Amino acid sequence: MILEGIHQRSIKRTADGAGACILDQRELPWAVTWVELRSARDAEIAIREMWTRGAPLIGATAAYGLAMALAEDGSDSALAASYALLLEARPTAVNLKWALDKIVEAARPLPVSDRAAAAFARADAICDEDVALNQAIGQHGLAMLRTLHAQHPERPLNILTHCNAGWLATVDYGTATAPIYLAHDAGLPVHVWVDETRPRNQGALLTAFELAGHGVPHTVITDNAGGHLMMRGQVDAVIVGTDRVAANGDVCNKIGTYLKALAAKDNAVPFYVALPYTTFDPDTATGADVPIEERPGEEVTWVAGEGGRIRVTASDAANPAFDVTPARLVTGYLTERGLVDRV
Numbered sequence: 001m002i003l004e005g006i007h008q009r010s011i012k013r014t015a016d017g018a019g020a021c022i023l024d025q026r027e028l029p030w031a032v033t034w035v036e037l038r039s040a041r042d043a044e045i046a047i048r049e050m051w052t053r054g055a056p057l058i059g060a061t062a063a064y065g066l067a068m069a070l071a072e073d074g075s076d077s078a079l080a081a082s083y084a085l086l087l088e089a090r091p092t093a094v095n096l097k098w099a100l101d102k103i104v105e106a107a108r109p110l111p112v113s114d115r116a117a118a119a120f121a122r123a124d125a126i127c128d129e130d131v132a133l134n135q136a137i138g139q140h141g142l143a144m145l146r147t148l149h150a151q152h153p154e155r156p157l158n159i160l161t162h163c164n165a166g167w168l169a170t171v172d173y174g175t176a177t178a179p180i181y182l183a184h185d186a187g188l189p190v191h192v193w194v195d196e197t198r199p200r201n202q203g204a205l206l207t208a209f210e211l212a213g214h215g216v217p218h219t220v221i222t223d224n225a226g227g228h229l230m231m232r233g234q235v236d237a238v239i240v241g242t243d244r245v246a247a248n249g250d251v252c253n254k255i256g257t258y259l260k261a262l263a264a265k266d267n268a269v270p271f272y273v274a275l276p277y278t279t280f281d282p283d284t285a286t287g288a289d290v291p292i293e294e295r296p297g298e299e300v301t302w303v304a305g306e307g308g309r310i311r312v313t314a315s316d317a318a319n320p321a322f323d324v325t326p327a328r329l330v331t332g333y334l335t336e337r338g339l340v341d342r343v
Ligand SMILES: CSC[C@@H](O)[C@@H](O)C(=O)COP(=O)(O)O
Pocket: 053, 054, 055, 056, 093, 162, 163, 164, 165, 166, 169, 170, 174, 175, 176, 202, 240, 241, 242, 243, 253, 254, 321
């Protein structure tokens, strides 16, 4: 299947209803490949190895994975084993646990023979809800962007984003990108500075692909360029997604987000975090309590691009995948309930 170049659901049930189809994001933007997941183990590999990624989409994939596990074996012990397998696939995005818990809540009270159907139905509902949440975030974000644009109506609104918090990271629309898509569709002139987002380059590879497909003017920049652009007055707002917001409002997101928040603060650029309630974690007190995924150093020492991978150093590399932006650096949280200054 070839993408139409515009957003669509990034996870779907297979035609027979017994599995889930995802885009293999490792191949984007060079190839658009849909992959069928047929078991909890398939879902776990797809999440762990980042065929699929982004907090809400990780949750949706895990939900279908648990439903597939129940179709194979609906017993309590099988449910517990597959829950643990999927939960360990990636540690940072709280949507993973949230979605798995919703499947357990829906399935466990039922007779074993009814559990798989209930789990699939709940996974479908998680996906439908994610789309609605992102649309609501988009509507509130559009109002916010209109207000910002009114300050300088003579020029396009420049938004900087980090990583990929678009439709590829969610079921559809994205969190950080939903306001951008709605603004563009409403005729508001927006231009997006896209952080390339080393080491895996989700910005250059995925966000740019999305924005190009939707016709949104954008420019890819190195991760180090944002502070300079802010100092020059070339950024009107930063909007990022998040993998987990702690009870105190600290924001865990892709490594490098914190530096953007610091630069934004120093240059009086508003820094917004877009999130659905499924990414808020009241059980994690502060950002210091969020488990930060340490990924292989090879993601740093080798860079993937068109035509393959090239090695950039023979030295050892460290690769923390996320960082924490303290709540004090956040101007506002863009949620399905509106723009709020505390979560
Ligand atoms: C709406 S997704 C928000 C975040 O999950 C996203 O920006 C991000 O950091 C994703 O990290 P990734 O490691 O690519 O899964």
